[in-house]
Amino acid sequence: MTRDEFMGRLRRGLVGLPTAAAADIASDYEAHFEDGAAAGRSEAEVAAALGDPDRLARELRAESTARRWTQEQNPSAAVGAVFGLLGLGALDIFILLPIVVPVFGTVLTVLFMGVLVFFAGAVALVVGPFMGGPGGILAAALIGVGIMGVGMFMTGLGALITKWLIDATVWYARLHYRVLKPALDAHQPAYPQA
Numbered sequence: 001m002t003r004d005e006f007m008g009r010l011r012r013g014l015v016g017l018p019t020a021a022a023a024d025i026a027s028d029y030e031a032h033f034e035d036g037a038a039a040g041r042s043e044a045e046v047a048a049a050l051g052d053p054d055r056l057a058r059e060l061r062a063e064s065t066a067r068r069w070t071q072e073q074n075p076s077a078a079v080g081a082v083f084g085l086l087g088l089g090a091l092d093i094f095i096l097l098p099i100v101v102p103v104f105g106t107v108l109t110v111l112f113m114g115v116l117v118f119f120a121g122a123v124a125l126v127v128g129p130f131m132g133g134p135g136g137i138l139a140a141a142l143i144g145v146g147i148m149g150v151g152m153f154m155t156g157l158g159a160l161i162t163k164w165l166i167d168a169t170v171w172y173a174r175l176h177y178r179v180l181k182p183a184l185d186a187h188q189p190a191y192p193q194a
């Protein structure tokens with residue numbers, strides 16, 4: 001594989017990363033080719049030693065999205081981290097999907113139900129005093145506030161568990177990569193000794 005082919009595939013794989021980060025990564029890999037040429041190695045040898053540019057791009061994108069999650073911790077970064085890390089281990093999708101989908105679905109259901117319960121409590125707080133139920137206005141208002149509190153608890157708990165699940169997904173992907181990387185490196189040809 002030539003330098004241009006390698007760099008083209010790497011750049012295509014980095015699409016979606018911030019422009020500055022993608023440019024830095026491309027610059028680093030260009031430097032590898034320059035160092036290899038200075039040492040008398042061919043472009044094909046350097047490209048073979050660097051490995052598959054598509055896999056490198058997936059690994060770099062996954063690490064970038066994981067780093068963004070640890071810095072920002074907002075919904076956009078969470079979605080990026082989960083999908084970036086799932087993209088790294090495409091085979092893992094088939095193994096983890098039956099576990100991840102129900103767990104995340106349950107947590108998102110708790111979040112959604114928490115919001116609904118909160119609004120139901122608000123309706124009970126506003127409408128309850130006019131219903132003339134037992135205990136009067138004060139009891140109706142307290143019931144509404146209590147239901148709103150349960151909704152806030154459910155929403156907070158769901159958000160906390162969602163954060164823990166995303167952190168666990170990032171941890172798993174990094175661990176998975178650290179375990180697989182030595183095995184992958186063993187199959188990549190090294191630079192021939194000069």
